[in-house]
Amino acid sequence: MLIAGFPAGAWGTNCYLVAPAAGEECVIIDPGHQAAQGVEEAVAKHRLKPVAVVLTHGHIDHVASVVPVCGAHDVPAWIHPSDRFMMSDPEKALGRSIGMPLMGELTVGEPDDVRELADGAELRLAGLEFSVAHAPGHTKGSVTFRMPEQADIPSVFFSGDLLFAGSIGRTDLPGGDHAEILQSLARVCLPLDDSTVVLSGHGPQTSIGRERVTNPYLREVAAGLGGGVHEPAPRRGM
Secondary structure: OEEEEEEEOOOOEEEEEEEOOOOOEEEEEOOOOOOHHHHHHHHHHHOOEEEEEEOOOOOHHHHOOHHHHHHHHOOOEEEOHHHHHHHOOHHHHHOHHHOHHHHHOOOOOOOOOEEEOOOOOEEEEOOEEEEEEEOOOOOOOOEEEEEOOEOOEOOEEEEEOOEEOOEEOOOOOOOOOHHHHHHHHHHHHOOOOOOOEEEEOOOOOEEHHHHHHHOHHHHHHHOOOOOOOOOOOOOOOO
């Protein structure tokens, strides 16, 4: 399996291209702010053919390049219905205090073909399997994508802004809810095997086993505390 990832744009949002191998079809995950050039470079380097864009949530730092990327390759974009409005109205999702100068630099809107994700869905794209889990808390429509273990390759978990190495997504923007994100951590992350590789929306790769031991939020929900003791300050990204 091939996973090519790179941080893009002002918020360092991780964009991933996933394929069975070089020279084959691929899925693009979260082409955010200024990600289009990096996508094209990875496509050319690995001789890939994109067949879909899938989105962990609708914040502009994860979807800003959806329109040009989908347009360039004539592929659909998949997003949870609760976050779909953010592609056309990103300021509503962030609060108007973000201001027009930032938004004025970006071309927002939906690509021609938008398809909606559902909790528990099994996506089969580019010869790959992705299990979708609705994981609200960072946004109402946040989802994760998990690929099953294969032979000697551990399961891979694209966590979006639900889970980071050592932290979790912020909950202080419209649609965020700290209690809800703890519930999502308990329901979506805790059952995963320790060997599961975590590729998040920001920051370095980690594993469920490492986060189970070192991440204060995952430790909190594992202990059954869940009282918001570690309410996070604003984190990476949006």
